[in-house]
Amino acid sequence: MVKKLGLPMLKHSRLYKLQWLNDSGEIRVNKQVLVAFRIGKYEDEVLCDVVPMQAGHLLLWRPWQFDRHVKHDGFTNKYSFVLNQRTITLVPLTPQQVYEDQVRLQKESDQKKDSEQKKKSEN
Incomplete structure (x- = not known):
């Protein structure tokens, strides 16, 4: 998500490692990004640690x-x-909103895969 949105990353002031996040063992957390977000009329910024994952959610801890x-x-x-x-x-989110979000994300993922396959077949 960070790369997709072109958000500038900062060096993390306190490096650490995470485990059990994926199948490849531990992950080094060495970058952060300042994310501006809006929920309804509420707007804010939060400094987030950056880790590689297949998700598009902002976790407010x-x-x-x-x-x-x-x-x-x-x-x-x-x-x-x-x-x-x-x-x-x-x-x-309501269950309906969760479902609609999942359908939208799946559609975007499918379109991206189709586009990549089309580019490969053209080359």
């Missing part, structure tokens, strides 16, 4: 939650915090 004093409702899986004296509540 403890540093983001801590920095914004986020409260998590484990029953509803909603995240709430105050920004500019307004309460912001982030809600999970």
Whole structure:
């Protein structure tokens, strides 16, 4: 995703290794990227560690939650915090939204594969 979006990467200030993320053993985490994102009307930036994976999701973990004093409702899986004296509540996708997202991603993946196969056959 980082390469696809052309996001500039930074050297990670604290190098570390991850295991069990894929079948090839450990992965060195040595890059970070500042990602601007929007969820509805809420806009923010978060500094993310970069690892190679087949996913297109932004995972907002403890540093983001801590920095914004986020409260998590484990029953509803909603995240709430105050920004500019307004309460912001982030809600999970509905099953229908998840399905539509998966269909869209699969279609994009299929189109990319078709395009690559077409280029190979033309050469």
